[in-house]
Amino acid sequence: MEHRQTLIRVLEDCVERAEIDELSLGDVLASLSTSALALSAVLLSLPFLTPVTLGPVSTAGGLVLASLGWQLYRGQQKLWLPQKIYAIKPSRKVWERLLGVCQFVIRMLARLTRERFVGWVDGRTGERICGALIFAGGLLLAVPVPVLPFNNTVPALGCLFGAIAILERDGLMVPMSVFWLVASVAYFGAFFYALFFLGTEATVWVQQWLPFLK
Numbered sequence: 001m002e003h004r005q006t007l008i009r010v011l012e013d014c015v016e017r018a019e020i021d022e023l024s025l026g027d028v029l030a031s032l033s034t035s036a037l038a039l040s041a042v043l044l045s046l047p048f049l050t051p052v053t054l055g056p057v058s059t060a061g062g063l064v065l066a067s068l069g070w071q072l073y074r075g076q077q078k079l080w081l082p083q084k085i086y087a088i089k090p091s092r093k094v095w096e097r098l099l100g101v102c103q104f105v106i107r108m109l110a111r112l113t114r115e116r117f118v119g120w121v122d123g124r125t126g127e128r129i130c131g132a133l134i135f136a137g138g139l140l141l142a143v144p145v146p147v148l149p150f151n152n153t154v155p156a157l158g159c160l161f162g163a164i165a166i167l168e169r170d171g172l173m174v175p176m177s178v179f180w181l182v183a184s185v186a187y188f189g190a191f192f193y194a195l196f197f198l199g200t201e202a203t204v205w206v207q208q209w210l211p212f213l214k
Contacts, residue, residue, distance in 0.1 A: 022089040037072045041065060041134050041163035042105060048141060048156035051149050058152050062142030065159050066135050072166070073131030075124060109168055117171025126166055133162030133177045140184045148191050155184040 044065055048058060120129060137159035145151040158180035165173035 019092055037068050037076070038130070038163045038167035039102070041068045041072075041159060042109075042167060043101070044068070045137075045156045045160040045163065046105070048152040049160075051153055053145070053148065053151055055144075059142045059144055062138045062140070062155070064138070065141060066138030069131045069134030069136070069138055069159070069162070071131070072127050073135060075127055109164060113164060113168040113170040113173065115169045117174075118169050120171035120174050121166045121169050129174060130162045130166040130177075133165075133174070133181065134159050136181055137162060137177070137184070140181065140188070143188060145188065145191065148188075150187070154180055154187055158184060 044061060048054065048061055054061075118126075120126060137155045137157075140155035141152060141159065143151070143155075158177050161173045161177035161180065165171060165177060
């Protein structure tokens with residue numbers, strides 16, 4: 001995995017190249033190599049940290065995250081997406097905005113993380129561990145639970161910490177990811193258990209305690 005400074009430099013080069021000629025997403029993802037998987041997972045996890053349920057958007061986003069995790073687990077050297085997405089050629093302004101977002105996220109992570117327990121995140125072992133965590137979190141995020149608050153937040157945190165672990169070479173993020181994934185399973189399990197035994201009363205109870213969901 002490339003260091004965060006390499007990622008920023010690649011994106012800065014993209015902005016400069018976009019001034020001269022159109023630059024496709026495929027060209028950029030090829031430059032980022034395997035870091036595209038972890039960085040994409042980080043960026044895609046952020047919108048789902050909201051406590052409000054997003055319905056079908058969560059399902060679609062969860063499946064994409066699961067795909068990213070599976071590709072990382074398999075050790076793929078570059079991000080796979082449909083050819084139509086690879087062929088998109090954003091304008092220079094779009095590249096500048098993307099660069100700004102990525103710089104902000106990467107610098108924020110630099111303040112919160114550091115290289116430690118690298119044996120958990122380096123090499124094929126790290127790719128398998130973190131890929132499995134992102135894959136599991138993506139599947140949990142895709143579970144359709146329209147009335148349950150934080151149904152996006154809890155599994156998205158599992159994906160986020162799994163991606164940060166390999167992107168920042170911070171092994172401490174691995175147990176944090178595992179914690180949120182276990183919490184997701186327990187949270188969803190308790191809800192479906194109550195729904196099975198209480199039926200619609202469980203949904204009514206949730207809405208009474210959380211009236212903003214109505």
